Amino acid sequence: MQQDTQQNRVGASFRDPSxxxxxxxxxxxxxxxxxxxxxxxxxxxxxxxxRLVEAGLLIPHTEASLELARTGxxxxxxxxxxxxxxxxxxxxxxxxxxxxALATLKIQKLAIKHGMxxxxxxxYNIQFVDGKPVLIxxxxxxxxxxxxxxxxxxxxxxxxxxxxALMAYTDVRISQLLxxxxxxxxxxxxxxxxxxxxYLRPALSLHxxxxxxGQQRFRGESASQRVSTSRMGRNALIGVLDSLESxxxxxxxxxxxxxxxxxxxxxxxxxxxxxxxQKVIAEWIEQVKPGTVWDLGANTGLFxxxxxxxxIPTVAWDVDPGAVELNFRQVVEKGEANLLxxxxxxxxPSPSLGWHLRERMSLLERGPVDMIFALALIHHIAISNNVPxxxxxxxxxxxxTWLIIEFVPKEDPKVQTLLLSREDIFPDYTQTGFEAAFSQxxxxxxxxxxxxxxxxxxxxxxxGA
Amino acid sequence: xxxxxxxxTMIWALLFALAVLLLPTAKAYxxxxxxxxxxxxxxxxxxxxxVGVLLKVFWTRIKGLFTGQTEAADATADQAILTTEESE
Numbered sequence: 001m002q003q004d005t006q007q008n009r010v011g012a013s014f015r016d017p018s019x020x021x022x023x024x025x026x027x028x029x030x031x032x033x034x035x036x037x038x039x040x041x042x043x044x045x046x047x048x049x050x051r052l053v054e055a056g057l058l059i060p061h062t063e064a065s066l067e068l069a070r071t072g073x074x075x076x077x078x079x080x081x082x083x084x085x086x087x088x089x090x091x092x093x094x095x096x097x098x099x100x101a102l103a104t105l106k107i108q109k110l111a112i113k114h115g116m117x118x119x120x121x122x123x124y125n126i127q128f129v130d131g132k133p134v135l136i137x138x139x140x141x142x143x144x145x146x147x148x149x150x151x152x153x154x155x156x157x158x159x160x161x162x163x164x165a166l167m168a169y170t171d172v173r174i175s176q177l178l179x180x181x182x183x184x185x186x187x188x189x190x191x192x193x194x195x196x197x198x199y200l201r202p203a204l205s206l207h208x209x210x211x212x213x214g215q216q217r218f219r220g221e222s223a224s225q226r227v228s229t230s231r232m233g234r235n236a237l238i239g240v241l242d243s244l245e246s247x248x249x250x251x252x253x254x255x256x257x258x259x260x261x262x263x264x265x266x267x268x269x270x271x272x273x274x275x276x277x278q279k280v281i282a283e284w285i286e287q288v289k290p291g292t293v294w295d296l297g298a299n300t301g302l303f304x305x306x307x308x309x310x311x312i313p314t315v316a317w318d319v320d321p322g323a324v325e326l327n328f329r330q331v332v333e334k335g336e337a338n339l340l341x342x343x344x345x346x347x348x349p350s351p352s353l354g355w356h357l358r359e360r361m362s363l364l365e366r367g368p369v370d371m372i373f374a375l376a377l378i379h380h381i382a383i384s385n386n387v388p389x390x391x392x393x394x395x396x397x398x399x400x401t402w403l404i405i406e407f408v409p410k411e412d413p414k415v416q417t418l419l420l421s422r423e424d425i426f427p428d429y430t431q432t433g434f435e436a437a438f439s440q441x442x443x444x445x446x447x448x449x450x451x452x453x454x455x456x457x458x459x460x461x462x463x464g465a
Numbered sequence: 466x467x468x469x470x471x472x473x474t475m476i477w478a479l480l481f482a483l484a485v486l487l488l489p490t491a492k493a494y495x496x497x498x499x500x501x502x503x504x505x506x507x508x509x510x511x512x513x514x515x516v517g518v519l520l521k522v523f524w525t526r527i528k529g530l531f532t533g534q535t536e537a538a539d540a541t542a543d544q545a546i547l548t549t550e551e552s553e
Contacts, residue, residue: 015496015497016496017496018496051543055547098551099551102549102551106546106547106549109546110543110546110547113542113543113546119496119497120496120497149499149504149507149508149511150507151497151499152497152499153499153503153504153507154499154500154503155497157503206506206510207510210506210510211502211503211506214502214503214505214506214509215500215502215503215506216502217502218501218502218505219502232507232508232511232512233511233515235515235518235519235522236508236511236512236514236515236518237511238515238518239510239511239513239514239515239516239517239518240507240510240511240514242514242517242518243510243514245549249551
């Protein structure tokens with residue numbers, strides 16, 4: 001994780017003067033500043049903290065020694081529970097963003113009931129733990145004073161409502177805009193991109209279209225110029241929250257017609273071949289006992305589950321939002337633990353983003369992990385994307401200690417399909433070439449041919465690890 | 466159905482225009498800039514939506530008169546927030 005060298009502060013933790021996150025001897029802590037004392041005490045004493053933690057909506061923490069404090073303004077030092085895998089909204093599928101949005105609204109409603117309010121509604125404050133969205137920012141709460149509007153209303157619309165509406169009505173891939181607009185999608189842009197029929201949806205009409213026009217109309221005027229005695233009653237606030245909630249619940253996206261969603265019903269393996277592949281991978285997992293696994297090109301997570309069901313925190317990355325959607329829905333339906341499906345284009349992985357490029361971690365910064373799976377993936381990288389094999393090996397060596405990789409030879413029907421419409425400019429794409437390229441960075445520990453198939457599985461270990 | 470849709474569209478268009486005209490003013494303090502336009506819209510939209518919330522509260526009370534149930538206890542109300550379905 002990117003840190004400010006002075007106090008080992010985490011790079012994303014600077015906007016809110018209530019406190020910040022820092023790392024000490026490998027452990028994450030949160031300093032609560034004296035200025036936040038009344039709100040923190042209220043969170044803990046009002047029963048809100050307990051309620052939210054019990055419901056799995058807020059990250060639990062313990063209070064640590066104040067001696068760990070980084071600055072003199074500290075009131076408390078907290079030690080939050082660990083979130084195994086950090087992910088960002090541009091890596092979430094539709095249902096993940098929707099779940100995060102609804103969780104934020106639930107939290108806000110419960111907070112209001114306990115006399116508090118969310119002072120921010122950033123999608124980056126939500127992380128997934130065992131398939132469930134959890135608020136990780138304990139300092140997001142402030143005392144609610146009757147009559148106040150919701151300060152985070154705009155942020156909520158930009159971070160959640162606008163991207164969800166665009167994904168549902170325009171194109172699911174629009175979630176990638178969140179990489180560019182780090183504070184959520186500008187509402188005037190969302191309003192322009194959404195089809196006209198969304199004006200007929202009350203929630204979208206009010207919170208996106210009207211909202212965007214209001215922003216335009218009052219641009220340049222400071223709030224103080226228009227200060228009056230206007231108050232926003234509790235019912236008005238609840239009305240806004242209810243409207244956002246019902247609007248978001250009505251948004252849906254169906255993962256059909258994407259590239260991979262029905263891949264496993266395809267013809268890459270015979271039944272015994274698939275069974276054999278699973279058996280070999282399961283044995284190697286058992287042998288290595290990795291602490292964390294990333295399955296690259298995981299599709300809907302069939303092989304990821306060989307690790308996650310063994311209690312190993314596993315991320316199932318895939319480029320196809322449809323596959324990630326199906327995978328996530330399965331996690332939710334079955335209440336599966338340890339598995340986090342995420343969207344990732346390996347040919348252009350998540351970069352470092354934000355202020356000083358330290359707010360959001362790149363894929364590399366979140367690694368390395370103990371073990372990577374690269375199953376039925378190499379041909380997509382090496383042939384579809386023209387990446388030389390030794391560059392693939394070098395990249396994987398930066399991401400992991402152990403690698404389970406499958407080599408798919410040119411004779412394989414899937415590779416033949418890729419080569420149908422293009423010239424074969426890959427003379428080194430052979431089993432020998434593959435082994436030579438990977439041997440520069442890895443030691444090949446074991447390898448096995450998948451039965452009824454030309455494909456071969458390898459267990460490799462990074463050299464010098 | 467078509468007529469209903471048209472009427473619905475017209476009502477929305479009217480409400481929309483009305484809402485733009487009746488934009489009030491507001492202030493709030495926070496580390497996050499709530500945005501002047503966003504605040505004003507929220508007050509405006511909230512004002513309209515609060516009518517629905519009030520009606521819902523009254524309706525629950527009226528129903529309560531007949532079913533003998535008074536307002537839900539705090540814990541039950543929390544549970545209602547937590548167990549809401551993911552889609553409508």
